[in-house]
Amino acid sequence: MTDDAGDRVATLRRALTRGVDLVTRIGERLVAPLRTADDPNAFRLSSVETHTTTIDGDTGWGHRPPATVRCPECAAEILQADARDPIDCPACAAEFQSDRFTDLELLTLTCPVCRTPMQHGRRHPHTFDVPEWATCGNCQYHWELKHFY
Incomplete structure (x- = not known):
């Protein structure tokens, strides 16, 4: 060459x-x-259906944050990590199917991002027996029940 x-x-x-x-x-x-980052001011994609200015979010009952309910038999707290999981009391061994969620007293929803208790509520109390929204005051995660009109 x-x-x-x-x-x-x-x-x-x-x-x-x-x-x-x-x-x-x-x-x-x-x-x-x-890209996501650990600090709360980082830009992360939120679910479009939440219609909020939160940093992160989900919609639908299948994505509901972990719930803590009261056992009707012994008054113990029961964690239901996923909305489709059975509800099993660790104290008295009472067992409930996931569709019995509305029969139990909801104590709190826990943020899946930072694990703090969330504010939650219902917008249509005469239509739905379950929480329709939950917002974390700590990390701004937001969850919405998907409505079918």
Whole structure:
């Protein structure tokens, strides 16, 4: 290979390296806003259906935050981590199916992001027997029951 051909190959390699670096930098800038971070002011994608300015969120009963209910037999607290899980009392071994949730006293919903108690409530108390929303005052996570009108 002549020196002239070697120079052309070296120039081509440098140009190719610069092009790859440029594409990498552009890709990083495009992806950066979509990344999550640990601090509460970081931009994270929220569920569109929540219609809030919260940082993070979910909708639907299947995504309901963990709930603590009172056992009607012994008054112990029962954690139901997932809305579809059976409700089993650790104190008296009473067992309830997940569809019996409305028969039990709801004590609190726990934020799935930071594990603090959430504010929760119902917007349509004559229509729904379950919480329709929950918001974490600590990390701004928000959950909404999906409504079908």
